[in-house]
Amino acid sequence: MKISAWGRYPYISSEQVQLDNSSLWSEPFIVNGNLRSYGDAALSRKHLNTLKYNKFLNFDYISGLLTCDAGILLSEVIEVFLPRGFFPLVVPGTKLITIGGALACDIHGKNHHSYGCFSNSVDSFKLLLPNNQILFCNRNINTEYFHATCGGMGLTGIILEISFYLKKINSKWINQKSIKNKNLIETFDSFEYYNQIPYSVAWIDCLARKKNLGRSILMVGDFCNDGDLSFKQPKKLNVPFNFPSFILNSFSVKLFNNFYYRKFPAGVSENKVLYEDFFFPLDSIQNWNRIYGKNGFIQFQFILPKEVSFIGLESILNKISNSQLGSFLAVLKLYGKSNDNWLSFPIEGYSLALDFKMSSDLPNFIEKLTDEVIEFGGRIYLAKDALLKKEQFDISYEKGNEFREFRIKNQLHKYFSSLQSQRIGI
Amino acid sequence: MNNKPWISIFGANSDIAIEVARIYASNGYNLYLLSRNVSSLQRIKADLQIRFEVNVEIYHFDATDFKKNSEIYDILPTKPIGVIIAFGVMFDQKSTQDSIKLIELTVETNFLGSITILETIAKDFEARKEGFIVGISSVAGERGRQSNYIYGSTKGAFSIYLEGLRHRLYKSNVRVITVKPGFVNTKMTENLKLPFILTASPVYVAKKIFYAVEKNKKTVYIKSIWRYIMLTIKLIPDFLFNRTSL
Ligand SMILES: Cc1cc2nc3c(=O)[nH]c(=O)nc-3n(C[C@H](O)[C@H](O)[C@H](O)COP(=O)(O)OP(=O)(O)OC[C@H]3O[C@@H](n4cnc5c(N)ncnc54)[C@H](O)[C@@H]3O)c2cc1C
Ligand SMILES: NC(=O)c1ccc[n+]([C@@H]2O[C@H](COP(=O)([O-])OP(=O)(O)OC[C@H]3O[C@@H](n4cnc5c(N)ncnc54)[C@H](OP(=O)(O)O)[C@@H]3O)[C@@H](O)[C@H]2O)c1
Numbered sequence: 001m002k003i004s005a006w007g008r009y010p011y012i013s014s015e016q017v018q019l020d021n022s023s024l025w026s027e028p029f030i031v032n033g034n035l036r037s038y039g040d041a042a043l044s045r046k047h048l049n050t051l052k053y054n055k056f057l058n059f060d061y062i063s064g065l066l067t068c069d070a071g072i073l074l075s076e077v078i079e080v081f082l083p084r085g086f087f088p089l090v091v092p093g094t095k096l097i098t099i100g101g102a103l104a105c106d107i108h109g110k111n112h113h114s115y116g117c118f119s120n121s122v123d124s125f126k127l128l129l130p131n132n133q134i135l136f137c138n139r140n141i142n143t144e145y146f147h148a149t150c151g152g153m154g155l156t157g158i159i160l161e162i163s164f165y166l167k168k169i170n171s172k173w174i175n176q177k178s179i180k181n182k183n184l185i186e187t188f189d190s191f192e193y194y195n196q197i198p199y200s201v202a203w204i205d206c207l208a209r210k211k212n213l214g215r216s217i218l219m220v221g222d223f224c225n226d227g228d229l230s231f232k233q234p235k236k237l238n239v240p241f242n243f244p245s246f247i248l249n250s251f252s253v254k255l256f257n258n259f260y261y262r263k264f265p266a267g268v269s270e271n272k273v274l275y276e277d278f279f280f281p282l283d284s285i286q287n288w289n290r291i292y293g294k295n296g297f298i299q300f301q302f303i304l305p306k307e308v309s310f311i312g313l314e315s316i317l318n319k320i321s322n323s324q325l326g327s328f329l330a331v332l333k334l335y336g337k338s339n340d341n342w343l344s345f346p347i348e349g350y351s352l353a354l355d356f357k358m359s360s361d362l363p364n365f366i367e368k369l370t371d372e373v374i375e376f377g378g379r380i381y382l383a384k385d386a387l388l389k390k391e392q393f394d395i396s397y398e399k400g401n402e403f404r405e406f407r408i409k410n411q412l413h414k415y416f417s418s419l420q421s422q423r424i425g426i
Numbered sequence: 427m428n429n430k431p432w433i434s435i436f437g438a439n440s441d442i443a444i445e446v447a448r449i450y451a452s453n454g455y456n457l458y459l460l461s462r463n464v465s466s467l468q469r470i471k472a473d474l475q476i477r478f479e480v481n482v483e484i485y486h487f488d489a490t491d492f493k494k495n496s497e498i499y500d501i502l503p504t505k506p507i508g509v510i511i512a513f514g515v516m517f518d519q520k521s522t523q524d525s526i527k528l529i530e531l532t533v534e535t536n537f538l539g540s541i542t543i544l545e546t547i548a549k550d551f552e553a554r555k556e557g558f559i560v561g562i563s564s565v566a567g568e569r570g571r572q573s574n575y576i577y578g579s580t581k582g583a584f585s586i587y588l589e590g591l592r593h594r595l596y597k598s599n600v601r602v603i604t605v606k607p608g609f610v611n612t613k614m615t616e617n618l619k620l621p622f623i624l625t626a627s628p629v630y631v632a633k634k635i636f637y638a639v640e641k642n643k644k645t646v647y648i649k650s651i652w653r654y655i656m657l658t659i660k661l662i663p664d665f666l667f668n669r670t671s672l
Contacts, residue, residue: 018616052441055473080477 003047006289007038009296009358009386010419014047019158024048025130028417031154033098034073037105038299039386040419041153048158050100056080057161065123067163070100077166083231086166087223087275089121093331095280100159105383106151106344110199110279113336117344119150122164127157130415134160148406151344153382155407155416155426169223172230174199174278176221176271180264184214184317188310191334191350194220199278202332206354209321213314216332217264221278234276238286242294292357298386300326300366301353303335304378309350312376316369320354325365330354342399342406345381353384363387385420393424400426430480434458434499434506436487436543437513439466441612442562445632446510451478453636458502460487461513489513489539490531496546508558508639509547511540516577516614529576536580541587548591551600558601558639561588565606565647568656571672592644603638604645607631608652624649 004011017029029046050071058067064086066077075095077088090102090109097107103125106117124138127149135157137146149156179194181187187202194200202218282288289297304312313332320326331353338347356362366387370380379396380388394400404426407413433450435443438459447457451474459467459482467484474482487498515535522528544559551557566574567581585604592602609615609625626634631648638646647653659672 020613055469056476057469057472059476 003035003043004296005032005035005037005039005042007297007299007384007386008289008292008294009298010040010043011296012043012045012419014043014045017046017048019048019053019128025415028415030416030418030421031100031104031158033071033101033104034096036094036097036101038384040423041105041382041385042101042418043420044418050098050158053160058163064166064168065163066166067161068099069161070098070103070125070159072099073097074099074102079231079233081166082169082172082275083229085168085170085229087169089115089165089167090118091279093280094283096283099162099164103150103159103162104152104154106339106341107383108333108335108346110201110333112346113195113200113334114198116336117150117339117341117346118164119339119341119344121166122150122162125149125162126160128160129157130411144406147341148343148403150339150341151382152341152403153343153420154418155403155421156410156412157416169229171224171226171228172275173224173226173228173272174221174275175224176219176273176278177268178264178271179218179220179268180266181214181216181218183208183212184310184314187214187216187218187332188350190218191332194218195334198222200334204317204330204332204352205328206317206320206326206330207328209318213317213321219278221273223275224272234284236284236286239288239290242290292355295358297358298356298362298366299353299384300356300369301351301381301384302370302373302378303345303347303351303381304349304373304376305347306349308376308378312373312378313350313352316352316372319369319372323365325356325359325362327355327357342403343382343397345379345383347379349378351381353381382420388420388424390423390425393426400424430454430456431507432456432458432481432502432504434460434502434509436460436489436509436511438470438484439463440512440514440562441614441628442607442610442631443510443512444470445628446512446635447474448477449632449636451480451482454478454480455507456481456504458483458485458506460485460498462486462488489543490534492534492538492542495539495542499543499546499550505550505554507556508560509544510560510562510635511544512562513539514562514564514614516574519572519574519576522576532576533580536577537583537587540584544587544591548595548600552595552598555599558603559588559591559595560603560605560635560639561585562605562607562635563588565608565652565656567606569660571659573672601639601642603635603643605631605635605638605648606645606652606656607648608655610648624651624655 002011003014017024027046029048030044031048032042033050035042053069053071056068074097078095092107092109102118106119108117127135127137129135135142179190181190197220200220202216204216208215333351335346335349370392374392374396433455435447437443439461461467464486471482471484517528563585564581566578567585570578588602588604609620610631611625611627626648634646634648
């Protein structure tokens with residue numbers, strides 16, 4: 001079968017293998033969940049899909065500890081537990097990911113600066129190894145496996161079951177403040193000013209130049225306390241086919257102008273929004289990835305250390321707006337301290353994510369941008385990557401080599417392999 | 427938990443059955459799950475209880491243990507309002523031809539197993555004058571084909587059995603629904619290459635089953651196009667049919 005992840009680049013033929021099949025370990029493969037990573041981390045000539053492993057196994061109403069199969073979707077967790085007053089501690093920009101994927105990418109949400117990564121909410125997990133041994137891992141037992149697997153991009157074993165905490169909430173509504181910022185300095189000031197609020201994210205206009213460079217809308221918020229937990233299945237629109245490129249341009253300009261920028265009054269405005277619209281605005285448009293056409297796109301997400309975030313972003317944003325290759329909108333986020341996991345992406349600083357429609361010029365351009373990111377001491381998010389070079393990975397992920405050696409020592413490299421792991425040599 | 431009626435699923439580890447259980451649980455029904463692999467049933471039970479906050483009880487059940495089949499129904503504390511017969515085995519035709527063991531297993535599970543359990547249930551439903559019985563048969567039972575006739579004939583026999591049972595129970599207000607799936611993506615067909623457009627997901631089959639019970643249907647093909655495919659196959663005259671590789 002032909003598969004791709006969310007960026008629809010690359011597209012490859014891949015054969016599906018099954019967990020209960022005796023020939024499972026005969027050739028290398030990669031595990032995948034709902035293929036909501038963007039690049040090639042979840043792609044390989046053979047893949048094992050986890051979506052059918054979708055059982056809830058235990059829930060403790062007192063502590064909020066949930067145990068489930070790795071193939072359960074975050075959307076199922078929310079559907080079941082939101083009405084009972086619980087919510088995942090970390091959610092990304094889409095709810096359509098598996099819990100296994102959340103752990104393997106050690107995902108972060110709008111609250112990284114206040115809470116940290118998904119692994120921070122994880123108590124323990126079970127990992128299936130090539131000798132069919134099932135390894136129980138937490139911070140004290142099989143510690144190395146724990147830190148290698150959280151963020152380990154599926155390269156250390158098959159995550160079978162995960163126990164992680166949900167937090168108590170008392171509303172499906174979010175009190176949101178939207179702050180309109182005229183330029184990058186204002187944007188940074190607003191992030192720092194509101195850093196006590198648990199959730200924050202900014203939409204940046206990537207076309208703005210000179211004195212408008214970095215103009216944005218920062219949205220910050222937290223759950224209300226009004227006791228309204230009624231759950232309704234959200235409505236969805238669909239993008240039924242691949243868009244020709246001219247539609248893309250007018251589509252995203254309109255999106256930004258009408259929806260995001262003009263809509264907001266100058267200064268600060270407050271309103272109450274549904275958790276769904278606050279955390280997962282893009283989920284309301286099914287298959288929105290098709291707007292980039294059949295060649296797909298790259299989502300470029302990098303992070304820079306705090307000290308250099310401002311000059312670094314200024315310089316990179318300038319290159320992006322000059323190139324005319326990028327999308328109009330980018331997402332800027334503030335991050336707190338890094339954790340002990342070997343390949344976890346976040347470091348304390350700021351990260352920018354934006355889409356580039358795939359074209360023949362793009363790989364070259366991305367390579368240059370990536371070099372610049374790395375010069376500033378930053379790195380690229382592996383969950384979004386399809387183009388990172390081995391040398392670039394080696395410089396920017398300090399524990400990359402430790403990870404590589406751990407794989408060899410435990411013979412994992414013979415069994416788990418993705419296009420990404422081959423490209424960056426881990 | 428609640429006082430809603432109970433549904434009893436035989437062969438509850440089947441991928442189709444798991445989705446049927448979810449649909450009934452999401453509508454508030456309590457569930458008896460019966461199958462051979464009890465540790466797998468335990469996981470399904472936990473999942474259903476967490477998702478839907480209904481009562482779930484599990485029992486070990488082997489359809490080929492005919493003597494026990496009548497007793498197992500008597501054990502159930504509250505008698506169910508509906509039963510679903512979901513268990514079944516399908517081995518590759520060539521291997522089955524050459525193995526008495528596989529022939530026995532196919533006939534004993536798919537046909538004898540189903541009948542022995544259903545006769546006990548029919549008696550109870552007939553007396554109570556209520557209830558529904560869903561039997562998952564197959565389009566493979568519509569015409570014997572060289573590629574699959576041993577499995578197919580057990581399903582054909584099962585379909586005829588259900589037809590007769592429906593006839594008998596009609597007067598007693600008990601409904602009997604024959605479900606005829608075409609291809610379904612489950613562990614039974616994991617190693618087969620199935621044509622995408624003719625293949626249903628277990629979730630889809632489950633929805634159709636739930637709907638068929640609600641709407642009082644007698645026979646459902648899933649997907650519905652299979653009704654016409656099988657009609658066509660049945661209409662092919664023998665002299666042509668025998669030359670095909672169907
Ligand atoms: C619209 C959108 C918004 C997003 N926003 C964010 C965000 O805000 N923050 C963020 O961090 N990410 C974000 N992401 C990325 C996404 O959260 C991650 O890529 C996530 O891992 C996807 O989960 P999945 O189930 O689709 O995994 P896949 O894409 O299928 O796989 C991702 C990786 O996880 C591994 N994996 C999956 N399951 C297992 C398992 N059971 N055992 C071992 N390895 C496994 C795979 O091998 C692969 O390396 C976003 C993605 C989209 C499409
Ligand atoms: N998949 C298809 O394409 C398709 C098409 C038409 C009809 N069907 C029919 O649909 C029904 C469900 O099948 P499925 O596709 O969901 O397959 P499945 O996932 O393989 O389920 C079949 C289940 O039958 C149970 N079973 C087998 N022998 C048993 C026995 N002696 N006693 C008790 N349980 C037994 C097994 O339970 P344990 O795990 O507990 O052993 C197994 O989980 C079957 O009757 C099948 O013939 C399937």
